[in-house]
Amino acid sequence: MLKKSLHKRANQLSQSKKQLEILSNGIFANGELPTFKDKIAETNQFPLRPNKTEILQINVGYMCNQVCSHCHVDAGPDRKEIMTKETMQQCLDIIKNTGAHTLDLTGGAPEMNPNFRWFVEEASKIGVEDFIVRSNLTIIEANKKYNDLPDFFKKHNIHVISSMPHWTKEKTDKQRGQGVFNKSIEALKKLNAVGYGMPNSNLKLDLVYNPAGAFLPTNQASMEKDFKKALIDDFGIQFHNLFAITNLPISRFLEYLIASENYEDYMYSLVEAFNPSAVKNVMCTNTISISWDGWLYDCDFNQMLDLKVDSKVKHVSEYNEDILNNRDIIISQHCYGCTAGAGSSCQGTVV
Amino acid sequence: MEKTYYDPADLKKFPKITEWSEELGEKFFDYYGKVFEEGALTAREKSLIALAVSHVVKCPYCIDAYTKDGLQRGITKEEMMEAVHAGAAIESGATLVHGVQMMKKYDKLSM
Ligand code: SF4
Ligand code: SF4
Numbered sequence: 219m220l221k222k223s224l225h226k227r228a229n230q231l232s233q234s235k236k237q238l239e240i241l242s243n244g245i246f247a248n249g250e251l252p253t254f255k256d257k258i259a260e261t262n263q264f265p266l267r268p269n270k271t272e273i274l275q276i277n278v279g280y281m282c283n284q285v286c287s288h289c290h291v292d293a294g295p296d297r298k299e300i301m302t303k304e305t306m307q308q309c310l311d312i313i314k315n316t317g318a319h320t321l322d323l324t325g326g327a328p329e330m331n332p333n334f335r336w337f338v339e340e341a342s343k344i345g346v347e348d349f350i351v352r353s354n355l356t357i358i359e360a361n362k363k364y365n366d367l368p369d370f371f372k373k374h375n376i377h378v379i380s381s382m383p384h385w386t387k388e389k390t391d392k393q394r395g396q397g398v399f400n401k402s403i404e405a406l407k408k409l410n411a412v413g414y415g416m417p418n419s420n421l422k423l424d425l426v427y428n429p430a431g432a433f434l435p436t437n438q439a440s441m442e443k444d445f446k447k448a449l450i451d452d453f454g455i456q457f458h459n460l461f462a463i464t465n466l467p468i469s470r471f472l473e474y475l476i477a478s479e480n481y482e483d484y485m486y487s488l489v490e491a492f493n494p495s496a497v498k499n500v501m502c503t504n505t506i507s508i509s510w511d512g513w514l515y516d517c518d519f520n521q522m523l524d525l526k527v528d529s530k531v532k533h534v535s536e537y538n539e540d541i542l543n544n545r546d547i548i549i550s551q552h553c554y555g556c557t558a559g560a561g562s563s564c565q566g567t568v569v
Numbered sequence: 570m571e572k573t574y575y576d577p578a579d580l581k582k583f584p585k586i587t588e589w590s591e592e593l594g595e596k597f598f599d600y601y602g603k604v605f606e607e608g609a610l611t612a613r614e615k616s617l618i619a620l621a622v623s624h625v626v627k628c629p630y631c632i633d634a635y636t637k638d639g640l641q642r643g644i645t646k647e648e649m650m651e652a653v654h655a656g657a658a659i660e661s662g663a664t665l666v667h668g669v670q671m672m673k674k675y676d677k678l679s680m
Contacts, residue, residue: 386645429641436641440613444643486581 223294234524266547272504319347355405385448393430415457432480435462461566466555488554496561499568621656
């Protein structure tokens with residue numbers, strides 16, 4: 219079980235340059251597999267361009283109470299990158315003027331940012347149509363000071379999206395750490411108790427499923443059926459939607475793929491499952507991702523690869539949606555993770 | 570590389586069989602795809618049947634493919650192992666039921 223981030227271990231994969239190198243070498247350099255650029259060019263979809271910005275995804279810091287083995291953020295208790303109140307203020311100014319209808323807070327564990335509650339209160343005063351917090355569930359159980367999060371979320375009508383890799387303890391704990399399953403179940407019960415995830419409730423509770431291993435997720439609807447049945451039968455837990463998300467070959471998941479000698483096969487599976495009709499709906503076409511230090515990215519994955527937007531405007535301090543929307547999206551082979559099968563985004567499948 | 574009869578990389582080349590007989594290859598893959606679609610049986614049930622049969626016919630390619638397919642479908646390892654046992658039970662039963670033939674022949678030949 220992982221205890222430390224790649225950064226803390228000074229692993230070479232903590233450098234985004236190293237990751238990008240791996241993603242461009244080997245099977246992609248020798249022509250065994252086509253690059254993502256060549257692949258989308260086949261259907262005239264290169265360069266990839268954004269449409270209207272609908273979602274602002276703000277990463278308020280890489281600190282997390284967990285050290286999941288598949289984490290694309292390389293998050294953990296040892297990460298100290300935390301968004302300051304000043305940067306949050308700059309984000310609030312954007313939220314006031316954006317055309318986006320969804321605000322999506324992520325991390326790490328966003329709740330661990332000391333100004334998290336202040337930020338949520340201020341942002342919800344502005345009035346966001348869909349205000350998402352990506353909560354890892356265990357944070358609610360991690361410390362007394364977080365126990366009241368379900369009520370806090372309810373008070374601000376937060377849309378809670380949480381990770382749950384499987385409905386069995388074994389698979390969940392393998393991916394996310396010892397004891398994570400039981401704590402997640404307790405947290406879900408508490409969310410249910412205040413109304414989250416109940417049928418017809420406005421308090422939205424969605425779960426994210428990502429495979430615990432070197433394989434792709436299958437049919438989202440049938441997974442949702444299995445999850446719902448298992449969680450209600452075994453624990454009496456309810457939720458709204460299940461989003462099936464493909465693990466992208468970056469950061470700690472890339473580390474795992476390489477260490478388990480699954481990297482090449484996994485890339486083959488992604489390329490084989492390439493679906494040209496998923497390309498037009500990939501997340502970066504309607505999302506702007508903002509990092510803890512205010513830089514702008516096409517998506518959370520590009521953020522972790524340190525690929526800032528290819529635009530004159532690169533930072534929240536100079537944010538301008540019109541200028542930003544007139545950019546080419548930066549791509550590499552990790553993008554195959556977004557276009558496999560029914561596609562994959564932070565809101566699940568895209569086709 | 571060591572010389573072996575089975576190479577895991579060959580599984581990816583499976584579609585190539587069509588190159589030497591287009592009509593039959595295509596007919597086979599069409600049929601194959603159709604068989605595993607959701608029908609009176611769910612795709613999940615069919616995946617478990619395929620896994621059991623893969624073991625009975627002892628095809629390493631099929632075992633790799635349907636273990637992965639099962640994982641993708643969220644099939645648990647307990648379910649997978651039970652499927653393998655179902656296949657193994659039929660296979661050993663098929664061996665053992667021939668014991669009746671042996672018994673009959675034995676009796677016939679014996680005074
Ligand atoms: S996957 Fe989520 S919960 Fe797990 S370490 Fe990463 S940020 Fe934390
Ligand atoms: S990884 Fe990011 S840039 Fe690449 S397709 Fe997915 S959302 Fe777009």
